[in-house]
Amino acid sequence: MFGLMDQFKRPTGLRGRLIAALMNRNHKPLTLWGLSHVDIAPDDVILDVGCGGGKTVNRLVQRASQGKVFGIDYSPDMVKYSKKVNKQLIAENRVEILEGSVEKMVFPDNFFDLVTAFETYYFWSNIPDAMREIKRVLKPNGKLLMVNEMVKDGVYEVEHAKLIEKTHVCLLPLEEIRDLLLSVGFATVQVVTEAGSPWNAFIAQKVSNDKKGK
Numbered sequence: 001m002f003g004l005m006d007q008f009k010r011p012t013g014l015r016g017r018l019i020a021a022l023m024n025r026n027h028k029p030l031t032l033w034g035l036s037h038v039d040i041a042p043d044d045v046i047l048d049v050g051c052g053g054g055k056t057v058n059r060l061v062q063r064a065s066q067g068k069v070f071g072i073d074y075s076p077d078m079v080k081y082s083k084k085v086n087k088q089l090i091a092e093n094r095v096e097i098l099e100g101s102v103e104k105m106v107f108p109d110n111f112f113d114l115v116t117a118f119e120t121y122y123f124w125s126n127i128p129d130a131m132r133e134i135k136r137v138l139k140p141n142g143k144l145l146m147v148n149e150m151v152k153d154g155v156y157e158v159e160h161a162k163l164i165e166k167t168h169v170c171l172l173p174l175e176e177i178r179d180l181l182l183s184v185g186f187a188t189v190q191v192v193t194e195a196g197s198p199w200n201a202f203i204a205q206k207v208s209n210d211k212k213g214k
């Protein structure tokens with residue numbers, strides 16, 4: 001397993017495909033916990049950034065049954081994998097998977113009702129740029145849901161130092177993430193934690209009159 005650990009940042013090749021299968025299976029409890037903190041309307045247009053193996057896209061489209069779900073990932077192999085997982089939904093034009101970085105996306109301003117980001121901010125090359133870009137593509141009142149199973153709280157990162165090093169995870173304290181979201185212009189940020197667990201979620205909302213997206 002440890003030979004695979006460096007794959008989470010940008011899953012590639014055969015080992016990347018193994019990681020995608022593992023993530024699709026093992027991230028289910030965290031994903032369902034995260035999704036329990038947002039309402040999804042049937043006609044929502046949703047983006048999952050860092051979509052990895054594509055299972056979250058698959059789950060989201062079941063909730064947005066008359067909407068559309070997009071996924072992006074900067075790993076070409078994850079795009080391929082996600083497309084396979086969502087083959088039928090892509091054929092029905094209910095899902096689209098694109099290759100791209102969260103820091104600079106091809107989507108127009110004010111496009112999505114919800115952007116989700118599961119287990120991915122740790123790897124973004126420029127977190128404020130990525131947050132700004134997510135805010136740009138959100139509709140006024142749209143929400144970002146960011147969900148993570150790791151935390152920097154003075155204890156977790158010490159106890160899991162080896163894992164953090166092997167997986168190339170770059171953790172920020174919860175307050176710093178909240179402050180960054182506010183600093184790029186999100187109007188409100190709710191931080192949710194789970195007692196006795198490192199799991200954490202951020203629900204950040206764009207202001208209702210923020211039409212230009214910036």
Ligand SMILES: C[S@@+](CC[C@H](N)C(=O)[O-])C[C@H]1O[C@@H](n2cnc3c(N)ncnc32)[C@H](O)[C@@H]1O
Pocket residue numbers: 008009010011023024027049050051052053056072073074075078100101102103117118119120123124125
């Ligand atoms: C640990 S995996 C999580 C995958 C999926 N969200 C899940 O929960 O199973 C992190 C994913 O984020 C992608 N990723 C990391 N940085 C990215 C960036 N800047 N832009 C787009 N995708 C990124 C990686 O390629 C990888 O597929």
